[in-house]
Amino acid sequence: MEGTLIWFNPAKRHGFIRTDDGERLRVDEGGFEPGHELGDRMAGTKVRFERVDATDEPRAVNVTVIPLDAARRARSRRR
Numbered sequence: 001m002e003g004t005l006i007w008f009n010p011a012k013r014h015g016f017i018r019t020d021d022g023e024r025l026r027v028d029e030g031g032f033e034p035g036h037e038l039g040d041r042m043a044g045t046k047v048r049f050e051r052v053d054a055t056d057e058p059r060a061v062n063v064t065v066i067p068l069d070a071a072r073r074a075r076s077r078r079r
Contacts, residue, residue, distance in 0.1 A: 002066065005045045010038055017047060017060045025051060027060040036065055 001019055005027075008015030013029040027049070029038060049060040 001051055002046065002048050003060075005042050005047055008038055008042045015042075017049065017063070019051070023051075023058070025049075025058050025060040026054075027063055031059065031061045032063045036063070 003017045003019040003025070006016040006018050006024070008027070010029075015027055017025045017027050019025060031049070032038060046066040047060075047063050048066055049063040052059050052061050
């Protein structure tokens with residue numbers, strides 16, 4: 001699945017993702033694949049993940065950041 005990180009709080013070690021279908025999923029620090037730098041300025045970051053049904057609420061696991069392609073980055077610099 002894919003979605004957008006709504007927010008992530010490093011101090012609390014969790015955040016939320018909005019799926020492309022509009023569902024809100026909790027993501028814990030351990031839900032990210034190794035090598036991803038987690039910070040509080042990640043809101044709006046596109047991510048790819050797996051959805052799992054946990055006992056209290058659905059969660060996102062195996063979360064990876066979708067890198068911006070070169071064309072999108074070049075366009076954003078010209079603005």
